[in-house]
Amino acid sequence: MTPFQFSVKGAAVARQPTSGERPTVKDVAASSGVSATTVSRVLAGNYPVSAATRARVMKAVRELDYVINAQARALGGGGTKTVAFIVHDLVGPAFAYVGQGVEQQATAEGRLCLVCTSHGDPERELEIIELMREQQAEAVVLVGGGSDSRSYAERMTQAARALDKSGSRLVLCGRPPLGPDVPATVVEYDNEGGAYAVTSYLISLGHRDIAFLGAGEAGHSTVDGRLRGFERAHKAHQLTAPPQRTRAVTFDRESGYQATRELLAGDRTFTAIFAATDVVASGALVALREAGLRVPQDMSVVGYDDIPLARDLTPELTTVHVDYEELGRTAVRYALNRERHALSQHTMIGTHIVIRNSAGPPPGPRTRS
Template sequence: MPRRPHNDGDSLHGRAATIRDVASRAGVSVATVSRVLTGNYPVAAATRAKVLRAVRDLDYVVNAHARALAGTRSKTIAVLLSNLTSPFYNRVASGVEQQAMAEDRLCMVSTTGGDPEREVKLVETLREQNVDAVVLVGGVVDTPEYREHMARLARLLDSAGSRLVVCGRPSPGENLPVTVVEYDNAGGAFAAAGHLLSQGHRRILFIGGDPANTTTRDRLDGYRRATAAYGIEEDPGLIIVGGQLPPFAYAALKERLAAGPPDFTAVFAWDDHMAARALVALREAKVSVPADVSVIGYNDEREAQDVYPALTTVSIPHTELGREAVRLALHRNEPAAPSQHVMLGTHIVLRDSVRPLINR
C-alpha cells in the first residue's frame, strides 16, 4: 500500500502539532494517544498503528521532557557547520560560543557534511531538544526545495518558542520567523576586483567555487559588477568554477598554464586556501607573483599572512557574525528589539601579492 504523503504542517497553519491533533487524525481519544506514546498501558495493535501513523504524518514531537516542561527552554544554542576543518566555520562558531557563554547558554556543535538533507534532519532533531536557537552557518545551494524546507522548519521552531538563524547566507524567504546575519559578500568581491582593476589589471581570472552556491553567486556578482563598471566585456574564459576545495584551483591553474604563458595578469581566488594553492601552481610554472601575475584571495584566513608573498585579501568579521547571530535571536522579543536581518561589512587587507600593472 503506498505511503501517505507526509503532512508538512500546512493544515496546522505552520504551528506545531499537539496531542489533540494526533488524536483527531487517528480518530481516538487523547488518553489513547498518551497510552501509545508512554507505552504504560496495553493498546490494540491496530489502534497503536493508527496513532503512530498520525504522529508521523503530523510531525508530532515525541519528547516527554519537552512536554513535561512545556514552554521551558533548554538554554542551548545549536550551531550547524558544513565541516569542522574549515577555519571560516570554526571562527564563526567561536563567535557563536562566545556570545552563548555571555548569555549563559550552552553551545552545541554539529556538522552537516555540506548535505542539505542532513541539515534539514538535524534541525528537525534539534527542535525536539527545545533549543533556544539553531544557527546555520555558511553558503548553501539555493533551490526551491531548500527554501520550502527552511520555511517549514522556521515556522515549526517559532511555534515551539525557538528560532532559526541563518548566518553567512541569504534569508530563505520573505516574512518568515528567521534571524538573518549576512556579511557583504558581493561588496567584498566588488572591492577586491575593483582594487585589481585600479592597479591596471584588465584580464582577471576568477577561480573556484560551486556556481550553485550562494557564496559563489555573490562573489561572482561582485566580480562582474566591478569589471562592468570599468567597461570591460565579460570573457567567460576568465571564469573557472566547479569546486570549493583548494586542489581545484591548483589543478585548474596547472592545466591552463601547461597550455602556454598566462593569458591573464591577475587571479581572484574564491578564498584564501585556493589562493595559496594558486600561488604554488604559478610558482611551479615559473610565473612570479606579483611581478608577472597578481593574486588576491577572500576571507583573510590566518595563512594569508604566512604564504609568500603575503596575500592581499578580503576580511570577513567571522567572530562578530557568530556573536550577532546569538544576540539577535535571543533578544528578538524585547522592547526595541534589534532588526532581525543585518549585514556586516567587509574590507580589503593590502599585503604583497598585488602590484600595479606596468604596460608591457
C-alpha cells in the same frame, strides 16, 4: 554511609543496585536526609535552600556519583538551554571562526552550544534542524552558504515556521534571508560587495584579464554572490569578464592548485587571479611558484576571508576581510534577545579589502614569460 545506602528510622539500610543502575534523586534524598523535592531545588538552583542543606545534598551527590539528567531538567523547565550550530564541516577556517563566535556568545548568554555538520547535504541540514526542534534547542544557527533552489527555500521556510511555533529560532548566519515573512534571524555579510571591491582594486592596478577561481555548481549563495561581485566590477568599468578564465573549485587548497595549473596550461595572457577564498589562493600560489612565476611581478593574486593564513603566505595575501567571529556572536545575540533587537533581525556586516603584497600592476610585455 556508603553509596546506595539510605536511612530508614535512623537505621542505615543498603540498597543493592542492579548491574548498570544509576543512582536517582530519591537515592540522593535518602542519603542526605531530605526530600526529593529539596534535592531537585538544590540541583536546579531556582529556590532558596539553607547552606547546610545544600552542603548535605551536594556531599551525597559526590558520594553517589550522581549525574543530573539534563534532558529531564530541560523538560521540567530548569535545564540548560542550548544553541545548535550547523556547519558544512569542522576543518574550514572561516567556519571555525564563525563557530568560535557562536560558542563565545552562547556561553556568555548561559547556553550550551551543540555543533553539527551537514557536509553540504541539504537533506541532512533539514534533518538536523528537525532533530534540534525536537530537542528544544533555543536557536538553530545555519552557517555558510545554502542552496538557492526554490524547493530548498520552501522547505527551509517550513522549518523556520516549525521552530518558531515551538518557541525556537532559525538563524541564517552568512547567508541571505528566505523571505520578508519568514520568522528567522538573518546576519549576513556583504559577500557580493567584497568581491566587487577586490576585483575593482585589481582593475584599478591596470589588470584587464583576470581569472576567477570560485565558480561552482550554480545555486550556492556564497559562490553566486562572489561571482556576481566579480562580474559587476567588470561591468562597472566597461569590461567583459572572460568566461574562459572562470574555474570551478571546491574552496580547498588542492582545488586552487589544480585550477591554476589548468589555466597556466592554456593561454597565459591573464595577469591576475581572484581566488574565492584564502585557502584556494594558497594553492594558486604554489602552482605559480612551480611554474616559475613571481607574485606579484608576473602574476597578481587576491583572496577572500582574511583568515590568519593570509598573513603567513609568501607573499602576504591581499584579500577581503570578513569578521567571522563577530558574525557568529551577532547571530546568537540577536536571536536570543529578539525583543531587545527587534529591528536588527536582518543585519548586514560590512567587508573591506586588506592590501598586502600579492597584487601589483600587470607586467609589461617584455617581462612576461
